Amino acid sequence: MANPEALNIMLLSGDYSKIQAAAMLTVMGASYDKPVKIFVSMEALPAFHKDPAIAGTISQGPVAQKIVESGADSFIDLFRQAKEFGQVTIYACSLVMDLYHWQTDDLVDIVDTTLGIAGFLSAVEGEPTYTM
Amino acid sequence: MTEGLKVIDARNSFCPGPLMELIKEIRQEQVGAVMEVWSSDAGSAKDIPEWIRRAGHELLASVAEDGIFKIRVKKLR
Numbered sequence: 001m002a003n004p005e006a007l008n009i010m011l012l013s014g015d016y017s018k019i020q021a022a023a024m025l026t027v028m029g030a031s032y033d034k035p036v037k038i039f040v041s042m043e044a045l046p047a048f049h050k051d052p053a054i055a056g057t058i059s060q061g062p063v064a065q066k067i068v069e070s071g072a073d074s075f076i077d078l079f080r081q082a083k084e085f086g087q088v089t090i091y092a093c094s095l096v097m098d099l100y101h102w103q104t105d106d107l108v109d110i111v112d113t114t115l116g117i118a119g120f121l122s123a124v125e126g127e128p129t130y131t132m
Numbered sequence: 133m134t135e136g137l138k139v140i141d142a143r144n145s146f147c148p149g150p151l152m153e154l155i156k157e158i159r160q161e162q163v164g165a166v167m168e169v170w171s172s173d174a175g176s177a178k179d180i181p182e183w184i185r186r187a188g189h190e191l192l193a194s195v196a197e198d199g200i201f202k203i204r205v206k207k208l209r
Binding site for chain 1: 148149152155156159182183186188
């Protein structure tokens with residue numbers, strides 16, 4: 001059943017700043033007891049790979065570089081904290097997983113499972129969903 | 133300083149660091165606990181009271197002293 005209080009995100013960008021913004025939204029939403037579902041796809045998914053050589057391929061603009069230099073929590077840290085705060089589920093897009101022949105174990109442990117777009121649309125139907 | 137007041141010193145932490153510190157701390161405390169977060173970030177001085185209101189806690193005070201914002205909150209739930 002659709003929950004109008006839910007917060008859902010389609011995370012598609014491979015830009016560090018957008019992923020960081022999604023993580024900040026997620027942690028705040030979770031702190032308000034909002035259930036949060038995040039579908040990580042396209043250029044965003046490599047950012048969640050365990051291998052730093054792969055995760056490091058995402059782009060960093062000037063603001064992202066400042067964030068990193070400041071020593072602020074990374075988006076991985078923020079997503080992890082969000083999962084401690086509340087009901088946060090992170091899905092890895094099946095398409096990208098298949099393209100790279102990755103398994104869930106290849107991704108950082110904050111990713112819960114893989115899911116296709118139809119499954120995500122069904123999971124968030126009728127609920128607020130943002131695309132980044 | 134109120135005796136027994138828990139101070140969360142988040143000075144020199146960038147937004148949303150001070151709020152994150154408060155959220156982590158308030159989750160550990162009992163209902164009725166009073167704590168005060170210190171922040172040197174002006175944005176957090178606006179953000180934290182909004183979070184307190186939305187999260188259902190009580191904002192007891194918000195003052196600025198020598199560039200440090202001190203926000204006192206009571207945990208209500």
